[in-house]
Amino acid sequence: METVLTRDEAIARPERAARRKIEARVKSIRPLAEDVSAFEFVSADGSALPPFIAGSHIDVHLPGGMIRQYSLCNPSTERHHYVVAVLRDAAGRGGSIAMHDALHAGQIVTISAPRNHFQLSADAAQHVFIAGGIGITPIMAMIDEVQRRGEAFHLFYCARTPQRTAFLDVLQPLIDAGDASVHFDGGDPRNGLDLSRTLAQCAPGTHLYYCGPSGLMDAIETASAHWPDGTRHCERFSAAGTRVNTPEDHAARRPDTPFEVELRRSQRTFTVQPGESIVDVLRGHGVEVDTSCCEGYCGTCMTRYLEGEPLHRDTVLDAEDREEFVMICCARSKSPTLVLDI
Ligand code: FES
Numbered sequence: 001m002e003t004v005l006t007r008d009e010a011i012a013r014p015e016r017a018a019r020r021k022i023e024a025r026v027k028s029i030r031p032l033a034e035d036v037s038a039f040e041f042v043s044a045d046g047s048a049l050p051p052f053i054a055g056s057h058i059d060v061h062l063p064g065g066m067i068r069q070y071s072l073c074n075p076s077t078e079r080h081h082y083v084v085a086v087l088r089d090a091a092g093r094g095g096s097i098a099m100h101d102a103l104h105a106g107q108i109v110t111i112s113a114p115r116n117h118f119q120l121s122a123d124a125a126q127h128v129f130i131a132g133g134i135g136i137t138p139i140m141a142m143i144d145e146v147q148r149r150g151e152a153f154h155l156f157y158c159a160r161t162p163q164r165t166a167f168l169d170v171l172q173p174l175i176d177a178g179d180a181s182v183h184f185d186g187g188d189p190r191n192g193l194d195l196s197r198t199l200a201q202c203a204p205g206t207h208l209y210y211c212g213p214s215g216l217m218d219a220i221e222t223a224s225a226h227w228p229d230g231t232r233h234c235e236r237f238s239a240a241g242t243r244v245n246t247p248e249d250h251a252a253r254r255p256d257t258p259f260e261v262e263l264r265r266s267q268r269t270f271t272v273q274p275g276e277s278i279v280d281v282l283r284g285h286g287v288e289v290d291t292s293c294c295e296g297y298c299g300t301c302m303t304r305y306l307e308g309e310p311l312h313r314d315t316v317l318d319a320e321d322r323e324e325f326v327m328i329c330c331a332r333s334k335s336p337t338l339v340l341d342i
Contacts, residue, residue, distance in 0.1 A: 020113045021061075022049070026103050027081060032166040035088040036134065037100060038073070040081050044108050048079040052114035054145040055138045055209075055235065058082055059112035059292060059300060060095075063102045067292040067300070068095035069237060071138035071211075072114060073167075076145060082111070085166050087134040117299050117316045118209070118235040120145055125205025126152035130193070130220055132212020133159055136167055138235055139211060143174070155180035158192050158216065189215065195223040202227045211235045229319075236297045236315045259333040263287070263342040264306055278328040278338075287342070289328065296330035303328050308338035 023044040032038050041058075043049055057071045070084035088100040103109065118138055120127065127146050131139045136157060146153045155174065159165040161184055174180035185192035199208070199220070208231060210220045217236060224232055256274035261281065263269070270281045279301060282289050292300040296314030305326050311334050314327035328340070 020050075021110050022113060024082075024109055024111045026105050026107045026109060028105055029103065032085055033168075034161075034163045036085055036164070036166045037088075038083055038085050038166075039070075039099065039103065040083050041109070041111055042081050049082060050113040051079060052076050052082075053116050054120055054141040055118035056114035056116040056141075057118075057138065057235075057299075058084070058114050059298075060084070060099070061110040062095060062098040064094075064098065066093075066095050066098060068099070069292060069298045069300075070099075071118075071141075071235065073137040073140040076141055077148075082114070085134065085137045085140075112300075115299050115302075117318075117321075118142075118211070118233060120209070121207040121231075121233070123205075124151070124207040126154075126203065126207075128206055128208045129153065129155045130195075130198075130208070130210040130212070130216075131155065131157050132210075132216040133164070134166065135210070135212030135216075135235075137211075139209065140167060140170070142209060153179060156193055156198060157182045158212065159184055160187050189219075195219055199223040199227070202231070207231050207233065209233045211237075233318075234315075256332060259335070260337040261333070262307075262337055262339045264339050265342055269337075272332070277330065278332075278340075282328070282342075291329050294329045296327050299327070301327055301329045304341040306339045306341050308333055308335040310334070310338060 024041040025044045026039060027042045028040040030038050052072055054076045057069045059067050059069055061067050070086060072082050073085050074081065074083040086096050086099045089096045120142055129139045129142065139155065143153065143155060155171070157171065157180060159182065162168060165182065168182070171180050175182060183193040208224055208227060210217060211234060214236065217234060258271055258273050261270055261272055261278050268285070270285055272278055272281050279289050279291055279294070290300050292298045297316060299316045302325050304324060310322070310326040311332040312322050312326065313330040313332070316327060317325055
């Protein structure tokens with residue numbers, strides 16, 4: 001039976017789930033394209049996995065203590081497995097190399113329950129997706145969802161060469177039907193999709209979703225800056241650039257000042273000095289906190305706050321989420337005290 005999460009559940013469940021770890025078995029690893037493989041996880045004890053909504057990602061705990069986030073690309077109606085597609089990035093931080101070189105079928109690994117910071121709009125008239133390379137992974141699940149809803153969409157898929165492009169075979173029917181177009185640039189973005197022209201017009205009710213390398217993400221953000229608030233959605237798997245576009249961006253980059261962090265449930269209060277993060281201070285006092293990227297883009301450290309005004313510095317939470325949650329690896333506080341639900 002299909003499990004549908006409400007928006008509140010989707011936010012609340014992943015927050016609780018963020019600390020929920022699952023023993024999983026690597027059921028299969030299969031090549032999708034040059035340097036890209038699909039990894040299929042099932043629960044180690046054979047039970048159904050927690051439900052997820054399209055756009056979700058999981059943490060994978062890798063040998064050597066690394067934790068990395070990978071988007072689920074399989075349909076969100078499936079409960080028997082999670083599938084992620086990973087590009088082996090020789091110039092990366094080592095997570096994708098460990099996935100490709102250290103994991104094998106049958107291996108038991110720890111993963112997290114899915115979290116979602118990249119949701120489909122429930123009331124869009126149509127959806128525009130832009131995927132860059134391996135950024136196609138969450139979008140595969142999202143396209144499956146909009147197809148099931150019977151909603152209008154178009155996918156622009158930007159890649160280097162056909163050999164390095166995952167899911168081309170799966171997407172071919174959409175390409176043939178005019179619902180998807182693939183843009184190969186041969187490694188030179190100047191030969192790729194003309195973003196300014198593609199994003200110049202924004203028909204009423206259109207929502208934009210994008211995921212890919214940070215250069216492409218920044219270019220899309222700039223080319224769609226005139227789109228209405230709340231119509232642009234993205235998932236970053238590296239820290240954002242240092243562009244400063246809005247008053248909030250300027251505020252986020254103000255020099256650090258000290259503030260108090262109060263843990264309401266455990267009734268403890270600590271001072272966070274300039275140069276320290278909330279996570280640093282909590283760990284320094286023996287409080288256990290889960291983190292992964294420590295740069296505000298993975299969502300692992302998402303925490304509910306009860307009072308105070310955070311100075312958000314993440315690239316995960318949207319305006320609505322920021323009224324309730326804060327990423328404590330990078331956020332500071334505008335108010336003298338920030339009260340956390342810990
Ligand atoms: S640890 Fe990644 S957002 Fe905080």
